[in-house]
Amino acid sequence: MTADLDLLLLDYASGALQEGxxxxxxxxxxxxxxxxxxxxxxxxxxxxxxxxxxxxxxxESLLDATLDRLDGESTRFALALxxxxxxxxxxxxxxxxxxxxxxxxxQWKQWGKHVREATLPLADRRYRxxxxxxxxxxxxxxxxxxxxxxxxxxxxxxxxEDGRYGTGxxxxxxxxxxxxxIADEGQDCLCLGVLDAPMHFTGLLGRFxxxxxxx
Ligand code: ZN
Numbered sequence: 212m213t214a215d216l217d218l219l220l221l222d223y224a225s226g227a228l229q230e231g232x233x234x235x236x237x238x239x240x241x242x243x244x245x246x247x248x249x250x251x252x253x254x255x256x257x258x259x260x261x262x263x264x265x266x267x268x269x270x271e272s273l274l275d276a277t278l279d280r281l282d283g284e285s286t287r288f289a290l291a292l293x294x295x296x297x298x299x300x301x302x303x304x305x306x307x308x309x310x311x312x313x314x315x316x317x318q319w320k321q322w323g324k325h326v327r328e329a330t331l332p333l334a335d336r337r338y339r340x341x342x343x344x345x346x347x348x349x350x351x352x353x354x355x356x357x358x359x360x361x362x363x364x365x366x367x368x369x370x371x372e373d374g375r376y377g378t379g380x381x382x383x384x385x386x387x388x389x390x391x392x393i394a395d396e397g398q399d400c401l402c403l404g405v406l407d408a409p410m411h412f413t414g415l416l417g418r419f420x421x422x423x424x425x426x
Contacts, residue, residue: 215383220250231338231405234305235361235381237288238403241303242363242379301366301401306331309340317342325349331403339426343402345369350393352416358408360384362392367400369393389413 222228223236240247288305294313302310309331310317317329325346333340345351347367361383368377371390376382384390394400409426411417 216246216381217249217253219383220246220253224250224253229338230333230335231340231407232359232361234288234309234333234340235363235403235405237305238303238363238365239379239381241305242365246379303365306365306403309333310342314342319344322351326351338405338407340403340405343400343404345392345394345400345402347394347398347400348396350391352412352420353389353391353414354410354412354417355389356384356386356406356408357411358385358406360410361403361405363403365401365403367398368395369400369402370395 219228219232219236223233223240228236240250288308293299293302293304293307294311294316297315298307298310298313301314314329317331319327319329321327326349327344329342331340331342342365343351345367350369361381362376363381364376364378366378368375368380369392370376371382371392373382373384373388373390375395406426409421409424412420412424
């Protein structure tokens with residue numbers, strides 16, 4: 212999982228990531244200062260290796276170029292002002308432009324009593340980005356993936372078969388993982404989810420629900 216995140220950070224720093232996963236990484240970085248420090252180190256070291264230069268010889272200019280790219284990426288996702296106090300409190304800056312009328316201005320779809328989801332307007336239709344709100348103690352149906360799922364916790368925390376994820380954590384899942392994310396008791400959990408293919412629900416209800424899932 213950590214190796215996946217490192218590779219993702221390198222791709223992000225090089226500008227190679229598409230809008231969907233780049234938004235997930237930008238959101239993760241906005242919430243996690245340690246990840247921001249990791250990425251600066253990774254990029255400086257990685258750039259030196261690719262150039263055939265010893266890491267010790269990483270130049271000021273390479274570091275400056277890296278930081279310029281990072282600044283460019285941050286402005287890519289942070290052109291908007293927060294629409295209201297709730298959005299400022301719950302959404303990191305990279306998400307503001309995707310919720311111009313705040314959380315209440317999004318079109319929420321209810322999944323059962325305890326889970327609701329709102330799609331964010333990505334320009335790149337190859338990905339789907341959503342905000343997922345799960346009441347404490349409740350969860351999403353067990354599922355696997357036909358592609359890759361990037362989840363970043365914006366508030367609260369959840370757990371699944373793989374571990375526990377607190378605010379600022381990022382989980383990367385693919386078809387090798389079958390899980391049932393459940394929000395921890397005591398606080399609702401708000402997540403950003405980015406997918407490049409629909410979830411595939413498992414179990415008895417899956418055969419009824421999967422045909423209805425829109426991407
Ligand atoms: Zn999943």
